[in-house]
Amino acid sequence: MKLPEQWKRAYFTFLVWLKNFRKDFRNRFQSVEVELYDLNKVVEPYIHGFNFLLVLLAIASLIAAEGFQLEEPYKTWNNYLELIIISGFVLSFFLRVLLTSKRIQLIRNRFFEALLIISLLLIGLSYLIGGESFVIYVESLFGVNNIWPVLILATKIYLILLIIERGIRAAPIILSLKRKPTQVVAGSFLSVIAFGTILLMTPSATVDGLGLNFIDALFTSTSAVCVTGLIVVDTATHLTLYGQIVVLILIQIGGLGLLTIATLFALFVSSGLGVGQMNLLKGSIGETRTSETFQTIRRIVVITLLIEAVGALGYYLSWPDLFDDNSKRLFFSIFHAVSAFCNAGFSVFTNSLADQVNALNYGINITTMILIVTGGLGFTTLWELLKGNPHHRLRNWQFSIHTKLVLYATGFLITVGTLAVLVLEWNGVLAGYQTSDKIMLSLFQSITTRTAGFNTLDIGSLGVSTTLVFLTLMIIGASPASTAGGLKTTTVSVLLLSVWSTIIGKKDVEFAKKKISKDTVFTAMTVFVLAAVCLFFFTFLLTITEDQPFIDILFEQFSAFATVGLSRGITGELTDAGKSIIIVSMFIGRVGIVTLALAFAKRRTASKYQYPSESVIVA
Template sequence: MKLPKHWKRAYINFLVEFKKFRKEFKNRFQDVEVELYDINKVVEPYVHGFNLFLVVLAIASLVASEGFELHEPYNRWNNYLDLIIILGFSLSYFFRLFLTSKRIQLVRRRIFETLLIISLAIIGVSYLIGGQSFVEYVESLFGVKEAWPILILATKIYLILLLVERGIRAAPIILSLKRKPTQVVAGSFLSVIAVGALLLMTPSATVDGQGLDFIDALFTSTSAVCVTGLIVVDTATHLTMYGQIIVMVLIQIGGLGLLTIATLFALFVSSGLGVGQMTLLKGAVGETRTSETFQTIKRIVGITLFIEACGALGYYLSWHDLFNDNGTRLFFSVFHAVSAFCNAGFSVFTNSLADEVNALNYGINITTMILIITGGLGFTTLWELLKGNPHHRLRNWKFSIHTRLVLWATGILISLGTVSFLALEWNGVLAGYQTSDKILMSLFQSITTRTAGFNTVDIGSLGISTTLIFLTLMIIGASPASTAGGIKTTTISVLLLSVWSTITGKKDVEFAKKKIAKDTVFTAMTVFVLAAVCLFFFTFLLTITEDQPFIDLIFEQFSAFATVGLSRGITGELTTAGKSIIIVSMFIGRVGIVTLALAFAKRRTATKYQYPSESVIVA
């Protein structure tokens, strides 16, 4: 359809006049924008201080409302506190919007905050217009119930995440004070453990309304953050849903790492991070190039959420006959998906997956095994597998030597573990099951033993021979850059290849027609030796503090250090000293023995001379 010429002429004239008006308007208010810029620089520290004050109020309100059962007048005071937080949050947003000269960029950069402000404004205006009844009418239009409490909770969580993001930005300043990146990584785990322990001590976290005592709260928080799965209280019956959600969040943070989550959040609420922050995060996510750090973090989080969502769907479909309430069924599905992918081993069933409902449920078993394997392969290997082949020809797939070692070691360990368990327990815990069920249960135990912690049989009933096989699988663990623990599959692979090279008289350690760097071999030896020393030392301490069979104590120690979570039933009977030893073991196992050694060891500067060499008889 063609427009008349005079309409076109009028339209063009309108555009010309509008552009002239906009240019004149910008020129007229240019001085005002400059003044606003200068004012913004002056008041920016005060705005940050005000936001920090709001964060403190948000934390206090969140802990009070969720962790305690508030009665009048405390509940009314907490509602007033929520109102202050909302008004302060809105005031801070509009104040920054008024002072900046790049308003559109600010809105786009802080899109979540903008949507949150708009939603709060809609509910607030609706209440002023027609009261609570009109608010309910507006909520029905958008298909949302109780929008105001949800928005308040979202605002508090957003403010707390902003504080974490500020901490990431301050990391280079901390490092400039002679700190090391490894210390920052260890400190991030310690801070999350401390916060988790405090939350689990609140009355709302437990069914009895008393909260966990300090040592049990610290043990549970450490076990969750270090994705171990050892428990001193039954997660299913002793913790409320609020307490279980705390555990699930701690597992997710522990699996991904606080620095990874905070960095991803920073990408959505600000213009990004600087070179200092990226340099810090490069080592935390296992990236060698600083420029690729953001992309690596996005891949890690994206892969994690996608696999966990698929796992939750698998659990949800497999439990169609178990739950009458879809909400409970969904929560159980999400909890176990997060726990399985992060190799945590926490379950909201009293007997983990060993009860009749789950032990022989093929859907549950297959879903759990897939989640454990994918979580244990490592994000580096997963991404290399997912990238695929650009030519869609299998013979052109060229995996790195790291990925080849991971895949070979994983396949061999799963196969040997399955065959060993099947042979050793055929007439033991597997007696009475059909052959197909025996194979399924053997495969499950072989996979879960390498740091996952779920079980479909009674671990305490296993024979000594099977227990020794489990100890070996547990200490090897999964692969680097994964959510799992252990000394890692690549470490044991490099050590065995080194032994083979020595036996066959080769000067270099080789695999797949590639030479493995000597630094890698030395690092593998360091990991193995330090792990052996820690295991001996902590097991020795447990034999002093605990009155339990030695096989149970060494199993408990291996499980804690390798962040597995399996137990022969003595975790709840440990003394306070024993729990403290296990807590330290879990932390060292999750952060990494070499990471901690680098964090606190004094590095010597390289020398420009070499000592003469001399042989030593070692064999």
């Protein structure tokens, strides 16, 4: 269809007029834009301070609303506080839009924030126009119910995450003040543990409405963030749904790492991070190249969520008749999927997975074992298994020496552990089970002992020989860049290869036709020695503070330091001093003994001279 000639002329005339109008408008208000830019530079610090105040109010309101059962007039006061937070949040956003000269770019970079603002304004205007009935009508148009409380909660969480994102951006400045990346990593874990402790002390966290006392709240928070699984109160019966959700969130943050989650949020709500921020973060995720940091973080989060989703589906299908309520069945499935993949060992069953309905359930056993193994392999190994080693042309066949060591060590430990439990406990705790069940139970204990913490057998009933096998598996642990703890499979593998090279007279440590650098060997030795010193020191302290059998104390300490979570039944009977020792052990084991040593040790610059060498008789 052809348009009349006069219409075409009118259309092009309109385009020329619009172009000239925009040009005149821009020239006329250019001076205003300059004044707004200058004003923005003056007002910006005050806006940041105002946002920080909103964050503090959001944290206080969130704890009050979720952690306490508020009654009048406190509930009304909290509603007013929420209204102040929402109003301040909207005002801050529009001030930034008004004062910046790059409005479209700001809205694009803060798309989620803009969407949240629009939703809040829509519901607020609906209430002003027609009251609560009109709000219900608007919600029905979009097919949602009670969206206002959800938007308020989303705003509070967004503000809290936003301040974390600001902290990530400020990290290079913090490091320029003579701080180290390792201190930032340790500090991130401490901050999450502290916040989790506060939430677990609130009355809504426990069934009795009193909240956990400080030492128990600190212990539970540390155990969750450090993905250990040792408990001083029963998660299933002592904590409410709110308390269980707090533990679940702490486990997820502890498994992925606060820096990883905060970085992903920073990249989601803003234009990106600079080289300084990426250089800080690469060490915390096991990446060696700064340019690949963002891609690695995205892979970690995507792989984690996908595996946990598949694991939750596996649990859900394995409990067809156990729950009457599907929502409870779904929550149990998600909780155990996150706990298993993060190698945390927390369970919302009183006896973990040791009761008959779970211990011999093949679906539960297989799902749990797959999640534990994938979580313990490490994200670097998982990515190579999915895509191959990008440094080689034959991607699907040529793996790095790291991945080969991880796979060989994991397979060997699982096999040896299974055979050891099967043989040593054939007529012990396994007596009375069928042969197929004995094999499955032995395989499960072998896998879970390496830092996962779930159990389908009574750990306290195991023989001394089996307990010694468990101690060995626990201290070895899983692999680097994973959600698990322990010395790590590669550390022990490198040490054994070094010993073998010394025995056969080789100068270099070799594996798979590759030479392992001396720096790697020295690091492995450092980890082993420091871990041995810590284990001895903390075990010695526990023998002073606790009146328990030595084998139980030793098992508890190994379990805490290796972030395993298995216990011979003495965790709840520990004194406050003993709990404090275990808390420190769990923190050191999760953050890493070398990481903490580097965080506080004073590094010496490389010397430009060498002393003369001399032999020392050591063997």
